[in-house]
Amino acid sequence: MSIYLRPDVVITGTLIWYSKVCPREVWYMARHVTPFEGHSKLEKGRAIHQIYGDELPISLDGMKIDAFRKEDRTVVEIKSSSRHVESAMAQTNYYLYRLKEVGLECEGEVYVPKKDERIRVTLDEEKVKKDMEEVRRIVESGSPPPRVRIKFCRRCAYKDLCWG
Structure with a gap:
């Protein structure tokens, strides 16, 4: 399954997460509408990655791995928190899938430093393909999905942008 949706849009781990x-x-x-870069949640996430992430993470088109053991x-x-564990597991599963495509079979883990929580992730190819298809469906839509609070x-x- 291709990760390329258009020449300027790639399915990324972040899109899978969201x-x-x-x-x-x-x-x-997917349309390069980016949120306010100084938003406190984004800054907190960047700080946690600087502390716990690798200096030279592994990356491929559409993915940049935080750390690799x-x-x-x-x-x-x-x-930064365990609020989105399901999303983080789907993102990690996507990374495992992509790495397998280039010949690297790995295990995955979601790490929440605040709780010192580690959640194992094992590749589930069918789930990744469904997640990628869902991202493709959303991105190919002519208008954004309806607002849902x-x-x-x-x-x-x-x-x-949604509620202002």
Whole structure:
């Protein structure tokens, strides 16, 4: 399954992650509509990645892995909280799928430093393909999905775009 939706749009781990939180954000991101870069949630995430991530993460088109443990070949996705564990697991699963495509079979882990919580992720190819198809469906739509108020809207970097 191709990760390329258009010449300027690639299915990314971030799009997979957001497809589990808010499809509307996927649609905006695929059109390069970016949230306010100084938003506190984004800054917090960047700070956590600087502390716990690798200096030279592994990357391919559409993905940049936060950390990689060579000793047990584990891709580590670092998150600031456990609120979006399902999303983080889907993102990590996507990374495992993409790495397998280039010949690297790995295990995955979602790490939440605040709770010292580690959640194992094992590749599920069927789930990744469904997630990629969902992102493709959202991105190929001519208009953003309808606004749906969810518990995450209050702190969302796109809040003003949807609800302002």
